[in-house]
Each structure stands twice: as C-alpha cells, then as structure tokens.
Amino acid sequence: MHERLTHFREILRYVPRFRDRVFVIAIDGAVVEDDNFPNLLLDIALLRSLSIRVALVHGAAHQVRRYADLIKMTPSDVDGTGITNRETLNVAISAANRVTHEILEGLSANDLRAACPNAVVAHPAGILGGVDHLFTGRVERVDTELLQTLLERDIVPVIPPIGIDGAGASYRLNSDAVAVEIAKSLRAVKLVYLNTEGGVSDAKGVIRQMTVQEADTFLKRSRTELQPGAVTKLTHALRACKEGVERVHIIDGREQEGLLGEVFSNEGIGTLIYANEYQAIRAAQKKDVRAVYSLIQQGTQNDELVKRTRGELEKVIGDYFVFEVDRNAVACAALHVYPEQNMAELASVFVDARYENKGIGAKLIHFTEGVARSRGIANLFCLSTQAINYFIQKGGYKLGTPDDLPPARREKYDQNRRNSQVLIKSLG
Template identity: 60%
Template sequence: MKQLTDLREILHYVPRFRDRVFVIAIDGSIVASDNFTNLMRDIAILRSLSIEVVLVHGAAWQVTQLAERLSVTPSSVDGIGITDSATLEVSQLAAMRVTQEILEGLAQMDLRGTASNAVVAHPAGILRGVDQQWTGKVERIDTGMLTLMLKHDIVPVLTPLGCDGEGRTYRLNSDTVAVEVAKALNAVKLIFLSSEPGVRRNGTLIRQMNTSEAELLLKSERSGLNVDIASKLEQAIRAAKLGVQRIHIIDGQSQEGLLAEVFSNEGVGTLIHTNEYQSIRQATKRDLLALYGLLKQGMETDELLHRSRAEIERQIQDFFVFETDHHIVACGALHPYPQEQKAELACLYVSERTENQGMGVKLMQYAENRARILGAKTLFCLSTQAINYFVSKGGFTLGTPDDLPPARRAVYDRSGRKSQVLLKSL
C-alpha cells in the first residue's frame, strides 16, 4: 500500500475536515500495544491539520490484568453487565493508569491533553429483574467543557467512567461513551480502534456498509462476529442513527492505520455510513407501481427478461431503488443462492433520462456490498446487450452457463435467451 504520509493525498481531504471534530475511541489493549506511539504521532498530524480530536479510551484489558494481580474476580470488564463494588474499584485504578499513559503519549508529541469529567451518568438500575449495581448509563455530555478545551488546543481524554450530581462514580462502556460524545459534538467521524482489522464475514473484510446493511449483518445467525466487533458494530449503527455520518472500525495495531483510513478512498478497515449512496434504498411494496413502470421500459427493448408485476411483487424484498428527488430513476435486484455462496445481480436498469450519471456503477457497488454481507463469494449476472458495460465498469469476467447455480441454470435454459453469463469474485 502506498505511503499515506504523502502530503498531496492528505491535503486533498483537509478542506473537508478542517475545524471539524473526530472522536477516536481507543481500546485499552491498543494503549498497551507497540503501535501506541505511532497512534499518538498520527493524532499529532490530525491536530496539525486543524482537525479537532477527542479521545475516549477503554480499559477492559487493563482491568483484566489488574484484577488478576489483585486476586479480584471482576463481575464485568467492559462496562456491560453488573459492576460490583470490587470491580468498580479496579476499573477506577485501571482507567486512571490508561488516562495517564495517553496524556504522556500526547506530551511526547508536544500536544496538550487533559482528563475530563464531562460525562454525566446515572445508575443503569434494575434490568430484567437484576440490579446492575455500579454500572451506569450516560445521562449527558458537558459539551461546553469539551468545546472550551478544543478551542484552546487541548485534547480531551475521557474515561469509561461517569459521575452523577452527588459525586458517585459509575462504570460505563467506552464505545457507548464515544457514541454519545460524537453525537453531542456533532462529530464528522467516529473512529473505533480495536485489535481487529474491522468487520469480517466468513473471513473476508467488509470495507463498507450503510446502516441497513450493518443491521442485516447483525441479524444474520451465520455472521460469525466476535463479541467485541459485534458490540462496536451495534454502537456504529446507533451513532449513524444519531447523526454521525461516518463511523470507522479499524485495527489500532496497524502502522499508519488511522491515517490510511481517514485519508484514502480505500481505507484499511470497515466504514459504516449513514448512506454512502444517498439515494439507494431497499424497495418496498409501495414502490411496486413505479418499479414495474421502470422495468417495463427495459423489457420493451429486450434489455431485461420479461417479469410480471405479480412476480416482481413476490420478490420485492430482493429489489433496491435509486431515488432522485423522491422519484425512482434506477433499480436493481439481488437474488441470493446461499447453498452455493453465490448471488445474482438482476434487473439493473437506469431510466433513459438519467443515464451516464454513474448510477449503474453505484447500484453495482451497493449489490456487491449486500452480497458480501449475505455470505456470497461470487456475484453473477446475465446480459444480452450490456456485456461490455459489466466488464468495463463492474469488473465482471465472462463465464458460462455451467457457472450458474442449478436452480438458476434451469431457468436460464427455459428462457432461450442465451444471455452471456458474467462473474465477479467477492
């Protein structure tokens, strides 16, 4: 991968981020890693580019280590679940140590930082009949305090702890705190630094998802996500719904990982966004009339296989549409074949009046992301008139009917259209 310290590439993004807030959530294990100094250097680069930075750290790794040394069995280490008094005490000690390490790291980079009690919390209370004891819930963020710090070039450092109006301290989940801070400060980015490279499905890293795709992945019983990534993905979805447009999950142990994610189109981890392709969404039954009218144009020119309105309605959950000013101007469908780990991109069509605006490419990218989330290893499509388009714009290669799933091959043979089979490895 090219070196992202190249100023020409970095400066391409600077106008978009100047004077905007990045909230960076750092797992405790990353603070303890060999890459911590590089992360502090990356944060110094962000600050030199007039990007405001707020750090929220976890301490689960340190709580585990400290509890073992003190012969304490923690009731929870990540602020999720019950926090008994012994665990709270260990968590306070561990959080103080992590905070001090971060402040020392900032000082080494000639940055000013300070710990803050800007997180106001209250008891989580009794959940499903179980008293959560010293586990808390974020009540509000003191944005005035944080804004004042940022105004004076101070990097706020927030712990996974919060205090109530009586001075009582509660254990919090650091990822949850980061989401609340990002919302309160209207952050342009929320970045989770974990020990994982991002969100993976069947061993394959998912580069980007919108919120609906992320929710689909979480609901999938076969997603195979580990507990930490599942929690971060859940918080990313919540952040997006609260108005944070870009949430990143990246490997905090990767050199230049932070800069590579922020200052490149490709990135190195997983991006969850409010809607990268702002006009693309899953179709609903309310779209049936407009969707059928659009597809009918393609069927009349023999670009698309004939489908009845009733057939489209039966498969409406597979369709997605591209809207402009609340009008459907393009569409596509993704038919999964889970047993073969394949998916078909079908019914890709752009209305004549909106051709040559890149909508077809965006629809293909949307379908690819959705296919990966559904566990497909191969995306295929059939075409009679747009073969070159799929090859040149979509990266497909020529295949044969033998590459089709058996059920789809049977339909192919019956149609008699002799469409070209096109394949793309995911």
C-alpha cells in the same frame, strides 16, 4: 499500500471535507499498550495539524483484567456491561486513570495539549432483568459546551470510561457506548473504533463497508458467530449511525498508519459502517427511463454526454442509478460492466442544473464506485471531455489511453470521434 495512502497529496484530497469537523476516536485499552501506540499518536497529531478536531475516548478492560490479577481478585465485570461491585469499581477507576495518564503523556510528547474533563454525567444502570447492576452506569448527558470549549482552544479531550453523577458518585461505563454519546453531542463526522481484532469479518474476510441496513441484517444473521467484541462494536456503530453520526470505522489499532489509511482512502483497512447519505440514490427502474433520458438530453446539449436514443436507454436502464429529491430524479450515473476484462465504465454522470454544486455528483460517483467494488471489479474507467481535472484531482483517476479500453468499448470510442480523455482508476 499505506505508503501510497498516506502520501501527503493523497491526504490533501480529503482535507477540505474534514477541516474543522470532529473525529471521535475510541481506543481500546489493549491498543494503548501496543507497540504501535506511539505511531497512532503521530497519526492523531497529523489530523490536528490538518485542522481536524479530535476527541479521544478510551477503554480499560485490558487493564482491569491485569490489575485484578495483581491483587488476586476476580472482577465482577471488565467492560462496563455487566454488574460492577464496589471492588471492581475501584479497580476500574485505577485502571482508567492509568490509561488516561498514558494517553496524556503521549499527546504531550507530540506537542498536543490535552485534558481529561468531567464531561460525562452518569446515572446507575439500575435493575435490569431483575438484577441490580450496582456501580455499572449509563450516560445521562454530555457536557457538550465543555467539550466544545476545549476543542475550540486546540485542546484534545481525553474521556475515560468512568462517569460521575450529580452527587459525586462514580460509575463504570462501557467505552464503546460513551464514544457514541460523545460523537452525537459533538456532531462528529466520524467515529473510529480502534481495537485489536480489526474490522468485522465474514467467511470471505474483512467486510470493507456496509450501509446501516446491511450491517443490521448481518448482525442479526451472524451474531452467534461473531466474537463478543465485534458484536459490541457493531451494535454501537449501528446506533451511532442511526442517531446522526455519518461514518463509523472499526479498525485494528495495532496496524501502522492504519488510522490514516482508513480515513483518507475509499478502500480503507477495516470496516466502514455508514449512515446512508446515499439514501436518495437507488437503482434505476423502467419507470425512470423518461427522467434519465431527459437528464442525458441536457448533458448532450452541453456536449458533456454521448447522445443516446430512448430505445438504447431502455435496454440498459438496469445499469443506471438515480439521485432523488422529493422522489424526483435530479441526477444519474451508470455502471457498464465488461466481465471478460474485469473492468467497468463509470458513465452518464449528470446533475440537473438546478441541483448543481450540492455534492450530488460526487455522491453518485462514490456510490457507483462502491457498487463496482462490491462486485469485485478490478479497474474502473471513464471518458470525459470537460471534467478531466475533477476526476484526477478529486476522484483519484489517472490518465489513460484508448488502448486501455475493453475491445468492445474501444470500438465504440473510435466510432463516436469525440476524442474523449480516457481515465483509469484501480479499485485495489
């Protein structure tokens, strides 16, 4: 699968969206010691070659445990969430320094300039639940100007889970929490968590994507059944999305080309939590018939859509989605399902002329594809007379023939005689 995903032409479809934007990549300490880490660094080098700016945040829990075992000490905390005594802080600093150095070595080997800045200002977590957490800290602020300066000069910031206060005292931080603060400060378009457990799973396997609302509900319902690491990642992913980060990915950092497979495909290999940029999209209701009919009328005048009567539309309004601006429907799309063939048609995509060139059509298409995937649809098809190149070049569709259509849809196709191009997309 990943050979297809990482084919250069596949990647190029996404580059304009991400060029000069920031990805924050949070790497668990265990991933740094995995055999796949050199491949991961190659992926990061590719991102940089495509003018995607990258900031790295790393953990060190794995190394803290190992270092503590070597000196026969039991750490009071390993991941920056519990109580950190002086001995554990010293071990954490040594472990974090080692991980930082390994990352800097690896980046240098790939001709990437990097630096470890003192950009995270911390303060003590304090007394929580009546217990002094000693040298466990919280992020007070991020020196955004320093990080931006590095990024603008093509230097990759490498940020450890250690923060320093204004008096020069060090504190152990949770790297997942640090990654959220870094992503917020840099207005990152993506925050990617690389762990050794993979995406968030339920009884059916890895959950490929969830809105913030869905993830929130899932966490509340399944918290006791999830591994502690999954709870931590999901909790911070939710906070990141709620506080301005558009996309958060949770993936297995040990999987070869997993990073590229996740960020350069709609399907991905882990779990995507997304702040609902689709919040303006909702399922159409009976009250929307008039607005949707008006949009379709505009489309038929331009010969972009097949003409529908209002009565026909009322019967299938449940297949439609609308995009709202100030509570007014300004665009629509439909998903007509053919269960016997496990196929669905993406249809009636239209944006009011006043709202063209704002990416609304693309959001509707991506949203509708996500709905099809969530319903287990294997193949999506659409018919087009004027947007054929868009669907092929931007949407990942391939040219098909009328013979690819479900029988019921083929019959209608033959009747309308528009000679629309059939386009097919596998949803994997």
